[in-house]
Amino acid sequence: xKKKIIWIxxxxxxxxxxVLGWALIKKGRSTEGLGExxxxxxxxxxxxxxxxxxxxxxxLTGDLPRARDVLGQLHAMAETRFVTPYxxxxxxxGLGELDKALDLLEVAVEERxxxxxxxxxxxxxxxxxxxxxxxxxxxxxxxxxxxxx
Numbered sequence: 143x144k145k146k147i148i149w150i151x152x153x154x155x156x157x158x159x160x161v162l163g164w165a166l167i168k169k170g171r172s173t174e175g176l177g178e179x180x181x182x183x184x185x186x187x188x189x190x191x192x193x194x195x196x197x198x199x200x201x202l203t204g205d206l207p208r209a210r211d212v213l214g215q216l217h218a219m220a221e222t223r224f225v226t227p228y229x230x231x232x233x234x235x236g237l238g239e240l241d242k243a244l245d246l247l248e249v250a251v252e253e254r255x256x257x258x259x260x261x262x263x264x265x266x267x268x269x270x271x272x273x274x275x276x277x278x279x280x281x282x283x284x285x286x287x288x289x290x291x
Contacts (some may be wrong), residue, residue: 152185156185156186156192159178159179159181159182160179160182160192160195162175162178163175163178163179163199164179164195164265166178167199167203172183172203175203176196176200176203176205179192179195179199183195183196188219190225190226193229193231194212194229194233195266196232197212197216197232197234198232198233198235198236199236200236201238202236206237209233209237210237212233213230213233213237214272223253227246227247227250227253228246228250228257228258229249231243231244231246234246235244235267235269240267240273241275243270244273244275244276247261247267247270248275248279248281259281259283261279261280261283262283269280
């Protein structure tokens with residue numbers, strides 16, 4: 143029971159760091175926000191969710207080489223285990239490669255991989271919301287498209 147409580151506490155700390163990191167980035171405090179996301183990813187080595195979000199954040203804040211490095215890490219992981227296309231889509235969104243991100247989201251929906259059902263509400267996919275393919279994907283999931291304005 144004690145190990146379970148410790149594990150849950152670690153997960154909460156990682157999630158809190160990730161949320162704080164994104165909040166700081168959205169407030170224009172990129173250096174601090176990236177630090178929080180880097181810390182969250184370091185606490186969960188091998189966890190592609192936090193690594194891919196870090197990659198997206200690097201891309202969105204203009205650090206394209208580090209975003210591409212994260213992409214390389216994800217591809218290396220995918221050689222030995224499953225990495226959801228949904229997580230690759232985060233990084234491609236951050237890099238501004240929206241068609242590639244949408245390709246991967248479409249694969250994620252087809253494979254029922256990752257949290258594809260949450261694409262409509264995820265602020266991580268805001269750059270995609272006005273794209274006709276994103277709108278079509280949201281409709282395919284029987285979700286009402288978000289306002290693009």
